Amino acid sequence: MRRTRIDFAAPGVRRTLFRTPPRFIFFVPAVVPLLLSLLTQFDTYREKQAELQALHSAIAARHAAPVAAKPVVAPAPKVILAPAQANAINDAIMQLNLPWRDLAEAVRDATPASVALLALDPDAKRRTLRITAEARTSDDMLAYVTQMQAVDLFSSVVLTRHEVMEQDPNRPLRFQISAQWELR
């Protein structure tokens, strides 16, 4: 008949060993060589695993070798410049960085038909644009100055010079405006 499995003792290794039928002791002579063989097999397995691991590492190292031999980039040689050269370079850079397109568009948009633009002379260092233009009358000139002052790009617009061109039969008014632009 089957065992009735009612037991209030706490489970544990001792209880399991105690519950194991005594006849199992006769299996020990058969089980021990089996265990030893299993242990040997396991040991061999671990050795093989280690060899395999080493082989994988070697293959990985070989694949990784060309990447490791990447040519070393030599550091750029240090160039020592004279102050005059450095200033010249800085000026050139500033000139190259001049927002020329914005300035030209702003001036063109603000110039009415009654004013003729003669010259645009930018100074990158001072952020100043000198505009030379001609107008028929002084009212046109002042209106133009006022219009230029309303342009957002310029922080200050000043009329620096004006004169009537007597040689010209139409006697136009030639004037110069200095407009300082803002950094954006």
Place this chain on the structure above:
Amino acid sequence: MRKPQSRRIGQSLRIGVAANGLALVKHSRMFGSAPLALAEQPLDLFAPDALAPGLRMLFSDLPLAGWPVSVVLADDLMRLWQVAPPPGATRMSDLEAAATLRFGHLFGANAAEWRISADWDAGKPFLAAAAPVVLLEGLQAAAQEHRFHLVETVPHFVAALNGWRRERRPGAWFGQVHAGVLTLAAYEGRALAAVRTAVIPAGADRDWFEAHVAREALRVGIARPERVQLCGAAPSNWASSPGRLKFACSLLETGDDGWSELARLARSGSAA
């Protein structure tokens, strides 16, 4: 008092715990050696804090450290009942809940004060037992104090069921007589149908026994057995006598072997 001497392979100790005392027996699972009664200690287990000093006196100068120890708890300290698994039970918790509910229904005791262990089976009714938590904790504390290994704690009747399982016949009822109480496991085929307990009246003879078995079969609702196997101190006149047999009754052991009730309790289950 005898000493357990040094431990040999397969040897263990058995402690019998009853309401009126404790007993210690040495037992060997190998080489067929007979159990040996080592000590007994009468006590009132229901007195407050009686177990720990009682066990101390039982062990007194016995070197128990390292021994595997089985404990057999007398049936009057336990609760035994049959549980029908709920239909469609799939988890252990379903069975545990069914056992706890049935325990509460049958005994009306607070389940928190009892620990339930059972021969869990989701397919057919199974036997469950409950032991007082205080008693189990007392035994565990004694194991730690005396440094022995508590490897088994079983009810007396379960110890007998397991102890005699090789002798038991399929379909035969199994009974145990101990301290004037008859505990019967009624089987229907190989399946356990019920466990019933009755006090044996003074002068109970074979007729009483037959009437009792017939009554229990009716009560459980199964056919009368063809054979009843009894262990413990059963009266010898219950054994089958030719000529007037309603069922065969075989006594697995005799009650006059010189063992006391307490020692017999501790020895239960060692016949396996």
